[in-house]
Amino acid sequence: MHVMDAVKALSNKEKIAVVGLGYVGLPLVLLAARKGYDVFGIDVSQQKIDLLKKKQSPIQDESIERALQETSFIPTDDFSVIKDCNIVIICVPTPVYENHMPNLEPVENATRAVAPHLRKGALVILESTVNPGVSESVVLPILESISGMECGKDFSLAHCPERINPGDAKWNVENIPRVVGSFHEAGLKKAVAFYESILTGSVKPMGSLKEAEAVKVVENSFRDINIAFVNELARSFSRLGIDVVNVIDGAATKPFAFMPHYPGCGVGGHCIPVDPYYLIEYAKKNGFDHDFLALARRINNGMPHFAVERLIAGLNEKKLAINGSRIAVLGLSYKANIDDCRESPSFEIVKILKEFGADVVAFDPFVLGRSDVQTLDEALQGSVGVVVATAHGVFKNLAPSDFTKYGIAVVVDGRNCLDKTNFIRANFVYKGVGR
Numbered sequence: 001m002h003v004m005d006a007v008k009a010l011s012n013k014e015k016i017a018v019v020g021l022g023y024v025g026l027p028l029v030l031l032a033a034r035k036g037y038d039v040f041g042i043d044v045s046q047q048k049i050d051l052l053k054k055k056q057s058p059i060q061d062e063s064i065e066r067a068l069q070e071t072s073f074i075p076t077d078d079f080s081v082i083k084d085c086n087i088v089i090i091c092v093p094t095p096v097y098e099n100h101m102p103n104l105e106p107v108e109n110a111t112r113a114v115a116p117h118l119r120k121g122a123l124v125i126l127e128s129t130v131n132p133g134v135s136e137s138v139v140l141p142i143l144e145s146i147s148g149m150e151c152g153k154d155f156s157l158a159h160c161p162e163r164i165n166p167g168d169a170k171w172n173v174e175n176i177p178r179v180v181g182s183f184h185e186a187g188l189k190k191a192v193a194f195y196e197s198i199l200t201g202s203v204k205p206m207g208s209l210k211e212a213e214a215v216k217v218v219e220n221s222f223r224d225i226n227i228a229f230v231n232e233l234a235r236s237f238s239r240l241g242i243d244v245v246n247v248i249d250g251a252a253t254k255p256f257a258f259m260p261h262y263p264g265c266g267v268g269g270h271c272i273p274v275d276p277y278y279l280i281e282y283a284k285k286n287g288f289d290h291d292f293l294a295l296a297r298r299i300n301n302g303m304p305h306f307a308v309e310r311l312i313a314g315l316n317e318k319k320l321a322i323n324g325s326r327i328a329v330l331g332l333s334y335k336a337n338i339d340d341c342r343e344s345p346s347f348e349i350v351k352i353l354k355e356f357g358a359d360v361v362a363f364d365p366f367v368l369g370r371s372d373v374q375t376l377d378e379a380l381q382g383s384v385g386v387v388v389a390t391a392h393g394v395f396k397n398l399a400p401s402d403f404t405k406y407g408i409a410v411v412v413d414g415r416n417c418l419d420k421t422n423f424i425r426a427n428f429v430y431k432g433v434g435r
C-alpha cells in the first residue's frame with residue numbers, strides 16, 4: 001500500500017492509546033486529540049491522572065495548560081482501554097542507574113502492561129529514547145510472548161523517537177520533523193501515515209527499527225560531544241585569560257562548517273547526559289568501546305566541580321574560605337525558565353559545596369518545592385558567594401549592585417548569562433565558565 005493510501009485508510013476516529021503522560025506523552029495526546037483521534041492517555045501515576053481529570057497540568061507549560069481546557073483526550077490508569085485501540089504509543093522514561101547503566105525497567109513494565117490487551121492488527125510505537133536493538137530484542141519478545149500473537153503478522157511494531165525540546169517557542173510536537181523505523185514494511189507505512197496525519201513537520205521512513213533508534217542517540221551524543229569540547233575550551237581559556245564566549249561568537253561568524261555551542265556548569269535533563277550511555281553500553285556489549293563518547297560524558301560530568309573551583313578561586317581573592325561561608329545557588333532546573341530538574345547539575349554543585357563545608361541555600365522560582373527559601377531576597381541575605389546555575393530570566397538581569405547591597409563578594413556565572421562588563425567595571429569578583 002502506498003503511504004497516501006495508508007493515510008486515507010486511517011480514519012480520524014481510530015482510537016489511540018498513549019502510555020506515559022510526561023514531557024513527551026502529554027503534548028502528544030493533546031495533539032492527536034486536536035487532530036480528531038479518540039485518544040486515551042494512560043499513566044501509572046494516580047496523582048498525574050487525578051490532576052489531568054481536573055484539567056490541571058502536571059507540567060508548568062502555558063500551551064499545555066491552555067490545550068488541556070479544550071481537549072477531548074481521556075486520562076486513565078486502566079490499560080484495558082487498549083483492547084479498543086488501533087495504535088498504542090509508549091512514551092515512558094528511559095533513565096540510567098547510578099552506575100550509568102541503561103534502565104529499561106519502565107519500558108519493559110509498560111510493554112508488559114500493554115501486551116495482554118493488544119488487539120489483532122494493532123500498531124505499537126515506541127517513542128522513548130533507546131539504544132539500537134531495544135524495540136526488537138526487548139519490546140517485541142514481551143509483546144509476542146504475552147499476547148500470543150506474532151509481530152509482522154498479527155500486529156505491527158515501529159519506533160519513532162521524540163525530539164521535543166520543552167520550553168522551545170519555535171519547535172514543538174507538531175512541527176518537529178520525525179524519523180520512523182519499523183519491523184516490517186506494512187507497519188512502516190501505517191506508522192508514517194499516522195504521523196503525517198498529525199504533524200506539519202516531515203516524516204522520514206528509516207530502513208529499520210535499529211536505524212531509527214540510532215538516529216536519536218546519535219543526535220543527543222552529537223550535542224553532548226560538542227558541549228564537552230567547549231567545556232574543555234572553557235577550562236583551558238580560563239587559565240589563558242581568553243573569553244571563550246567571545247571566541248565562540250567570533251568563530252560563529254563563519255557561515256559554514258561551524259555550529260556554536262556554549263560552555264556551562266554542567267549538562268542536565270533527561271536526554272543529553274543520559275542517552276550517550278545507552279549507545280556506549282550497547283556498543284560495549286558488542287565489542288566496541290566508544291572512547292570519544294565516554295570522554296565527553298566525563299568532561300561534562302566534571303563541570304559542576306569546575307564551577308565550585310571557580311568559586312573557591314574567587315573567595316580566595318577576597319581572603320575568604322569556602323568552609324563555613326554561606327553560598328547561594330540560584331537555579332535548580334536544568335535549563336532556563338522551566339521547572340524540570342532531572343539530572344540537573346545544580347544538585348551536584350550543592351552537594352560539592354556542602355562537602356567543602358559551605359552553608360548552602362538553593363533557590364529557584366520555578367521549583368519552589370525543592371528550594372531552601374521562597375524568595376531571591378532570602379537567598380542572597382547573608383550570603384558571601386553566589387553560583388548562578390540556571391539562566392532564568394529573573395537572574396540574567398542581576399547587576400553588581402543587586403549583590404553588593406547584601407555584602408556578596410563573589411559571583412560565579414555558571415551559565416555566562418550575566419553582563420560581565422558591568423561586573424568588571426564595578427570591580428566585582430566575577431567568575432564565568434571560561435570568561
Ligand SMILES: NC(=O)c1ccc[n+]([C@@H]2O[C@H](COP(=O)([O-])OP(=O)(O)OC[C@H]3O[C@@H](n4cnc5c(N)ncnc54)[C@H](O)[C@@H]3O)[C@@H](O)[C@H]2O)c1
Nearest residue numbers: 020021022023024043044045092093094109110128129162
Ligand atoms: N523530556 C524531553 O525533553 C524528551 C525529549 C525527547 C525524548 N524524550 C524521551 O521520551 C521518553 C519519555 O520522557 P519524558 O520526559 O516524557 O518522561 P517523564 O518522566 O516526563 O514522563 C514519563 C511518564 O511515564 C509514566 N510511566 C512510567 N512508567 C510507566 C508505565 N510502566 N506505564 C505507564 N506509564 C508509566 C510516568 O508516571 C510519567 O508520567 C524518554 O525515553 C525520554 O528520553 C524526552
